[in-house]
Amino acid sequence: MNELFQKKVQILHHIKVGSGYFRIGLAFPELARIARPGQFVMVRLPERRIPLLRRPFSVHNRLVEGEEVYGFELLYKVVGKGTQALSGLKAGDLLDVLGPLGNGFSCPEGIRDVLLVAGGIGVASLYYLALFLAEHRAVRSTVFLGGRTAADILCQRAFESMGTKVCITTEDGTLGEKGLITSMVQEALKVDGNPDMIYACGPNPMLKAVGDIAATYDVRCQISLETAMVCGFGACLGCAVEKADSRGAYFHACTDGPVFDSRAIVIQT
Ligand SMILES: Cc1cc2nc3c(=O)[nH]c(=O)nc-3n(C[C@H](O)[C@H](O)[C@H](O)COP(=O)(O)OP(=O)(O)OC[C@H]3O[C@@H](n4cnc5c(N)ncnc54)[C@H](O)[C@@H]3O)c2cc1C
Ligand code: FES
Structure with missing residues (x-):
């Protein structure tokens, strides 16, 4: 299995990008450095009963300043209780994140x-x-x-x-x-x-x-x-x-x- 991280990380920003859609930035450089396109993370709201279980979200973007990778973003749509609860969090709150998980897209040499x-x-x-x-x-x-x-x-x-x-x-x-x-x-x-x-x-x-x-x-x-x-x-x-x-x-x-x-x-x- 690939390297896997789990920790409570700080929300850097949380932006509404449309009706029911949000972009959330997470301070998790270790994960962001190794996550490949198509891989995902499982997230859980710490100390909340709803949702009890983690929810999967794809890695959407890497946050970089100069040469330094300092986190990554998720882009999500509110569809149910978990994503509704997630949308209520704000910058500075913590989110429990596990990943990167799964097999992502393969990008063979030679594709043009x-x-x-x-x-x-x-x-x-x-x-x-x-x-x-x-x-x-x-x-x-x-x-x-x-x-x-x-x-x-x-x-x-x-x-x-x-x-x-x-x-x-x-x-x-x-x-x-x-x-x-x-x-x-x-x-x-x-x-x-x-x-x-x-x-x-x-x-x-x-x-x-x-x-x-x-x-x-x-x-x-x-x-x-x-x-x-x-x-x-x-x-x-x-x-x-x-x-x-x-x-x-x-x-x-x-x-x-x-x-x-x-x-x-x-x-x-
Ligand atoms: C590998 C992977 C990557 C994903 N990446 C993203 C992402 O980047 N952004 C994003 O917004 N969502 C993504 N999803 C879907 C996301 O995980 C679900 O929308 C989320 O778990 C719903 O949780 P909820 O508690 O809000 O909804 P629930 O209360 O669990 O469900 C509410 C409604 O949404 C439906 N629903 C639940 N999960 C899904 C699903 N996976 N597909 C379609 N309908 C569903 C349910 O049937 C129900 O009707 C991804 C799913 C997987 C498996
Ligand atoms: S989600 Fe549990 S085995 Fe795949």
């Missing part, structure tokens, strides 16, 4: 042209991946951001400021093209040809559609699942994901994933 496909809050892990690709590889990235409405489209400017081309769809047409992000991805493959890799994170129906498109065009595709998790490190068996090549056999999303080759798993929709 990639598509990043984010459905809603799935952008959290893909932004960190885009940063990594921009820093460590000469890769041309195009990011596709999809959401129900304009409020679900996050990080547009941040991607643009690192030189990434951004394509947007919303289901209600309030930002970008009206429709589903998967239609736009399919169109891009038809017109621009095959990229070396597609990376995707978002709701399962979107991931299934992206995996199918990748198979049709014979493009390698890695998807990051947001399966519900209890422990995050292989102990509870609560995150089973069926293997595609032997039905009835399972991966653990938390230790084998959360990132998988799209052909390796059965995506439940």
Whole structure:
């Protein structure tokens, strides 16, 4: 297993970035230095009964000043009791953090042209991946951001400021093209040809559609699942994901994933 840290860390900043969306900065340099794109942390609010269990969140950004890494950020959406309670914390409060966990995205040598496909809050892990690709590889990235409405489209400017081309769809047409992000991805493959890799994170129906498109065009595709998790490190068996090549056999999303080759798993929709 990779190096793992657990401690109560200070919240450096906690910013509302949209309706129901927050960005939280955590003072945890040891973890931030080694976390790879696609890895996640399990967080718990200290001394609170609700939620009792930890919740998983992707590493979203590394906090750096000069050469010094001093922490990292999470980007999250309020969906239930845990994220609601988290949204009530403020700078200076403590958060119990365990990580980095899981197997992240792989970025093979030689990839030059990639598509990043984010459905809603799935952008959290893909932004960190885009940063990594921009820093460590000469890769041309195009990011596709999809959401129900304009409020679900996050990080547009941040991607643009690192030189990434951004394509947007919303289901209600309030930002970008009206429709589903998967239609736009399919169109891009038809017109621009095959990229070396597609990376995707978002709701399962979107991931299934992206995996199918990748198979049709014979493009390698890695998807990051947001399966519900209890422990995050292989102990509870609560995150089973069926293997595609032997039905009835399972991966653990938390230790084998959360990132998988799209052909390796059965995506439940
Ligand atoms: C590896 C991984 C990385 C993740 N990264 C992020 C991230 O960066 N930002 C972020 O906002 N969220 C992320 N999630 C999802 C996040 O963990 C859940 O939204 C969170 O646990 C919900 O907790 P809650 O107590 O607020 O909701 P609960 O009270 O537990 O649930 C409220 C509602 O949300 C639904 N729900 C709960 N968990 C999920 C889920 N995983 N996917 C879809 N619906 C769910 C429940 O079915 C229920 O309807 C990630 C999940 C995984 C597994
Ligand atoms: S979340 Fe417990 S085994 Fe994966």
